[in-house]
Amino acid sequence: MNKSRHKFKEPDLVNILAIESSCDDTSAAVIQNGKILSNIIASQSVHEKYGGVVPELASRAHQQNIVPVVHQALSEANITKTMLSGVAFTQGPGLLGSLLVGTSFAKSLAYALDIPLLAVDHMQAHILAHFIDDPKPTFPFLCLTVSGGHTQIVKVNNYLDMEILGETQDDAVGEAFDKCAKLMGLPYPGGPYVDQLAHSGDPKKYAFPMTHMPDLQYSFSGIKTAFLNFLKNNERKDPDFIEKNKADIAASIQNTLIEMLLQKLLKASQKTNIREIAIAGGVSANSELRDKLEEESVKNDWTVYLPKLAYCTDNAAMIAMTAHYLLLEGKKASLRTDPDARLHFMGH
Structure with a gap:
């Protein structure tokens, strides 16, 4: 008798890497089957002396921060790139130059790994941050x-x-x-x-x-x-x-x-x-x-x-949580570059 037929089968692990770069914080998070494993944020202090976010400086800082932030998020979650089931990014709203850095990185990674790309609305993600933890x-x-x-x-x-x-x-x-x-x-x-x-x-x-x-x-x-x-x-x-x-x-x-x-x-x-x-x-x-x-x-x-205060400001954990539900519904984004592509959220 083959006993292996009666063994309990572990559920498949669905790992999503999420990237948030809508303004002046570069953030990356990993979610596994709806549970946040890591949430890394690199803030930019360069804007303080200007009294507001300078878009060009923000996009440059994102370019410098995104690789180490993603590396740290994967490392903390004990996940390798080959274990990923999808890559999510903030599609908008936000600063165009900042969004472009996160979008380009996410599309390139998803294309290279041949895994789904998930486009997340930033404001929708703020709301779904409530589903990271109880209550x-x-x-x-x-x-x-x-x-x-x-x-x-x-x-x-x-x-x-x-x-x-x-x-x-x-x-x-x-x-x-x-x-x-x-x-x-x-x-x-x-x-x-x-x-x-x-x-x-x-x-x-x-x-x-x-x-x-x-x-x-x-x-x-x-x-x-x-x-x-x-x-x-x-x-x-x-x-x-x-x-x-x-x-x-x-x-x-x-x-x-x-x-x-x-x-x-x-x-x-x-x-x-x-x-x-x-x-x-x-x-x-x-x-x-x-x-x-x-x-x-x-x-x-x-x-x-x-x-929680950690999920009030911009963070990739909320992007990851939204991506979790997008993937469950099969709502994948296109890998092609289309300047007219927009995420239609809440009737807009």
Whole structure:
């Protein structure tokens, strides 16, 4: 009798290498059957002295970082290139030059190894970062996706089925945080510095006008202008106004921006009758936003999901998780170079 016929067969191991290069962080991660094995990030400090990301410098740094970052991710996961089942990359949105570095590397590797190529939408990946670890949201849920480039309320019906219910009509809330921080003389990126200062400030000390947009839309350009005028007017009276009141100013502008976010999120919850609420993106690391969401969960009977801080900012683990679901659905990208090829995400 052949006993081997009765032996338990190990499931096939599906290993995906994911690359994220949408802005100024070069990141690579390896996922195996839905479990993250490594997540390596190389940040770029060169932009600090310019007060913002310089696209040309970012793409050059990606070229320098991508090979060692990928090597480290594979090494930490104890995976060799020949063990890979697919290669994923961020297709967009992001800085064109930065995206091109990651795209070119991923396409070349997938072509050389003759394995599937997986094109990932960056904002969709931020949302699916919630499925890296427990607890995980239950479908459908609402996700407030907030970053330096985007502010959206997304209805998530399934892993790859998402619908934008509302979004900013001009600037993103993360950009508003950074611009206000810059006007106060804080380093770049300014959002975390505003958050830190706000801990010792009075959030009700100064009032700023909130832009009221129809339905679930946002606008943050007006509050930036109002903030600039507020600082100029007070500096005319006292040149040291900002330095003397920095914590209160930071707390007040942060409180206003977060109030704007939550007003629309509450409206979206009431409109859809969905009480599973998540946040994603770089601004989801903001401590007051996280605290206020916890408070709202009690008031409105919400179940709130807050991502780990490591998965708030740009990272390849979220790209890998999205690629995992893309591969399961057989949604592979083309290896040919086509400037008109676009990933159609959430109706765009």
